[in-house]
Amino acid sequence: MNETILITGANRGIGLALTKLSLLKGLNVEACCRSMEKSDVLKKLSFQYSNLNIHEMDVTSSSSIERVSHEIKVEIDILVCNAGLNNGKGGLFSDDHDEKSIMDVMMVNVGGPFLTIKNLYNNLKKNNGSRVVIISSLMGSQTHSSSNAPIYRASKAAANNLMRTLSSELFEHGIAVASYHPGWVRTDMGGENADISTEESASSLLSQFMNLDIKKTGGFFNYDGNKLPL
Numbered sequence: 530m531n532e533t534i535l536i537t538g539a540n541r542g543i544g545l546a547l548t549k550l551s552l553l554k555g556l557n558v559e560a561c562c563r564s565m566e567k568s569d570v571l572k573k574l575s576f577q578y579s580n581l582n583i584h585e586m587d588v589t590s591s592s593s594i595e596r597v598s599h600e601i602k603v604e605i606d607i608l609v610c611n612a613g614l615n616n617g618k619g620g621l622f623s624d625d626h627d628e629k630s631i632m633d634v635m636m637v638n639v640g641g642p643f644l645t646i647k648n649l650y651n652n653l654k655k656n657n658g659s660r661v662v663i664i665s666s667l668m669g670s671q672t673h674s675s676s677n678a679p680i681y682r683a684s685k686a687a688a689n690n691l692m693r694t695l696s697s698e699l700f701e702h703g704i705a706v707a708s709y710h711p712g713w714v715r716t717d718m719g720g721e722n723a724d725i726s727t728e729e730s731a732s733s734l735l736s737q738f739m740n741l742d743i744k745k746t747g748g749f750f751n752y753d754g755n756k757l758p759l
């Protein structure tokens with residue numbers, strides 16, 4: 530039977546490209562978007578592909594994720610925590626970094642994967658090679674020496690740390706957990722001058738997800754599969 534992949538933030542950017550490619554490859558896709566109203570492309574795809582189910586899900590809301598966990602009828606092989614937010618690229622004195630925007634970024638980028646994995650844990654296939662991936666960023670690596678986007682960077686460093694902790698907790702259940710840098714990608718977040726297209730990023734990422742196994746659990750990887758420093 531074909532594998533099932535669940536993708537958060539599936540209505541645009543990298544999440545949408547991962548959704549399209551997974552459909553083309555014949556995977557069963559559970560595509561989660563924050564708002565159906567902003568997901569016209571996904572809705573159109575559902576007329577074309579019988580292997581696509583769309584769910585409305587806000588990754589910062591346990592009740593919304595719990596509702597999706599009841600809607601899903603098959604076990605999940607690959608859970609992709611992709612939804613993300615960047616509140617601004619300025620430094621310490623940028624007006625972008627107010628209390629609300631800091632809270633929002635931390636909730637979406639750190640709380641989001643945590644609540645998604647917690648509330649969808651029962652839907653994951655157990656002891657049978659299921660995989661949980663968090664789309665992080667090289668900007669969250671502790672090895673950087675940049676001065677921009679301090680809150681986003683901190684949120685992705687925390688997402689990597691979360692990945693490490695959950696990889697230990699889920700190891701005994703045979704569930705591999707890893708985080709990935711998707712490249713600098715031309716999306717609303719990455720901007721039009723970024724290095725690669727969503728298709729290039731999704732293509733490399735998906736083959737990495739397919740090859741992820743328990744021996745690689747706890748790793749932080751580039752989209753091309755090379756290991757990155759946490």
Ligand SMILES: NC(=O)c1ccc[n+]([C@@H]2O[C@H](COP(=O)([O-])OP(=O)(O)OC[C@H]3O[C@@H](n4cnc5c(N)ncnc54)[C@H](OP(=O)(O)O)[C@@H]3O)[C@@H](O)[C@H]2O)c1
Pocket residue numbers: 537538539540541542543544562563564567586587588589611612613614637664665666667710711712713714715716717718719720723
């Ligand atoms: N683009 C890059 O160069 C780059 C580089 C490194 C890492 N990343 C990471 O890659 C992931 C995808 O980024 P992207 O470039 O595709 O970004 P994007 O185009 O801005 O898309 C972000 C996605 O996340 C969703 N989202 C935000 N908050 C949400 C919430 N509370 N609940 C559910 N969904 C939510 C958005 O939904 P709405 O449409 O409803 O807002 C949208 O689908 C993010 O985690 C990002 O940090 C991107």
